[in-house]
Amino acid sequence: KQEVTQIPAALSVPEGENLVLNCSFTDSAIYNLQWFRQDPGKGLTSLLLIQSSQREQTSGRLNASLDKSSGRSTLYIAASQPGDSATYLCAASNTGGFKTIFGAGTRLFVKA
Amino acid sequence: NAGVTQTPKFQVLKTGQSMTLQCAQDMNHNSMYWYRQDPGMGLRLIYYSASEGTTDKGEVPNGYNVSRLNKREFSLRLESAAPSQTSVYFCASIKDFGGYGYTFGSGTRLTVV
Numbered sequence: 703k704q705e706v707t708q709i710p711a712a713l714s715v716p717e718g719e720n721l722v723l724n725c726s727f728t729d730s731a732i733y734n735l736q737w738f739r740q741d742p743g744k745g746l747t748s749l750l751l752i753q754s755s756q757r758e759q760t761s762g763r764l765n766a767s768l769d770k771s772s773g774r775s776t777l778y779i780a781a782s783q784p785g786d787s788a789t790y791l792c793a794a795s796n797t798g799g800f801k802t803i804f805g806a807g808t809r810l811f812v813k814a
Numbered sequence: 815n816a817g818v819t820q821t822p823k824f825q826v827l828k829t830g831q832s833m834t835l836q837c838a839q840d841m842n843h844n845s846m847y848w849y850r851q852d853p854g855m856g857l858r859l860i861y862y863s864a865s866e867g868t869t870d871k872g873e874v875p876n877g878y879n880v881s882r883l884n885k886r887e888f889s890l891r892l893e894s895a896a897p898s899q900t901s902v903y904f905c906a907s908i909k910d911f912g913g914y915g916y917t918f919g920s921g922t923r924l925t926v927v
Contacts, residue, residue, distance in 0.1 A: 706856070736915055745818075745904055746857075748915035791856065793916075801872065802916070804849075804856040 704729040706794050708805035715782055716813050723777040723808045725792035730770045737766050737777050738791045740807065746791065750777070782812045816840050820905050820919035827895045827926045835890040835922050837905030843917070845908045846888035848872075848880060850901040851921075857904065863888055895926045 705728045715721050725735070734753045738746040750759045750766040752775070758767040765778040775792055791807040818839045827833055839846065844865050849857040859872030861880040869880050877899060879891045888907075892899060905919040 711854075738916075738918075743921075745918035745920040746906075746916070748917070751915045793857075801859055801862075804858075806854055806856040 704732075704794055704796055704803045706792060706803045706805040708790075708792060708808050710808060711806065712809040712811070714811045714813065717782060717784060719782050719812075720778070720780050721782055721810075723779070723790050723810070725775040725777070725805055727773050727775070727794045727803075729794075729796060730773055731796060732770065733795045735766075735768055735775050736793045736795070736802075737764075737775075738793065740789045740791060742788075749790075779810075782810075784812050784814045786810060787812050818905055818907055818917050818919035820903075820922050822922060823920065825922060825924050827892075827924065829896060829926060831895050832891065832893050833895065834892075835903055835905075835924075836887070837889065837919060838887045839905075839907040839917070840886065841907065841909070841917065842885070843907035843909045844885070845910070846882065847906045847908075847916075848878075848888070848890045849904045849906065850874065851904060852901050860890065860903075892924075895924075897926045900924060900926045 707726045736751045737749045740746050752768040763780040768775045789807040789809045793802045793804045795802040821836045847862045848860040851857045863869045863882040866885045881889050903922045906916045
C-alpha cells in the first residue's frame with residue numbers, strides 16, 4: 703500500500719532564501735507525482751506534475767525532482783517570497799489505477 | 815471561469831441528518847473524485863468516477879454514496895451524518911488519468927454536531 707510522507711510538517715524561512723520541501727513514497731511503481739499548493743480555506747492548485755519517466759519539471763522559481771529508486775521527490779523554491787506562504791502537498795499516482803495518495807503537506811511561512 | 819464548482823461552501827448538520835454535496839466541472843473532464851481532508855492526514859479518497867456511468871470506492875467510502883449524474887456532475891451523499899464525518903470535502907476532476915494534473919474545487923466545510 704502506497705504511503706506518502708512529507709517532512710517537515712512546518713517550515714519558517716526569511717524572505718529571499720532558497721528552500722527544499724521533501725516528499726517520500728513507499729511504492730516506487732508510481733505513474734506520476736504531483737505537487738500542489740493550498741492556501742488557507744482554499745482548494746488545491748496544481749504546481750508541477752512529473753511523469754514516472756521524467757526526472758524533473760520546472761515552472762518559474764519552482765523545480766520539482768523525482769527519484770523513483772529512492773522513493774523521493776523534492777520541491778525547490780528559489781528566492782522565496784512572502785506570497786509563497788502556503789501549504790504544499792505532494793501526491794503519488796500508481797500505475798494501473800485511478801487512486802492518488804496525498805501527503806499531509808508542509809506548511810511554509812516566508813517572513814518579510 | 816472554467817473549473818470545478820462545489821456547493822455548498824459551508825454546512826452544519828445534526829447527527830443523523832442527510833445531505834448531498836454537489837460538484838460540477840465545465841472542462842469536459844472524464845474522471846471525477848471526492849476527497850476529504852482532515853488535519854494532519856492529507857486528502858483521502860472517498861469515491862471516484864473514472865468515466866460517465868461508472869463509480870468506484872476509494873480509501874474511505876463508508877457512510878457515503880455517490881452519483882455521476884452526467885459527464886459534468888458528480889454528487890456525494892451522506893445518508894445519516896455522524897460527527898466523524900466533520901471534515902472539508904473536495905471535489906476534483908481530471909481529463910484522463912495519468913498524463914494530466916487534477917483540478918480541485920474550493921471545498922465544502924462540513925460540521926456534524
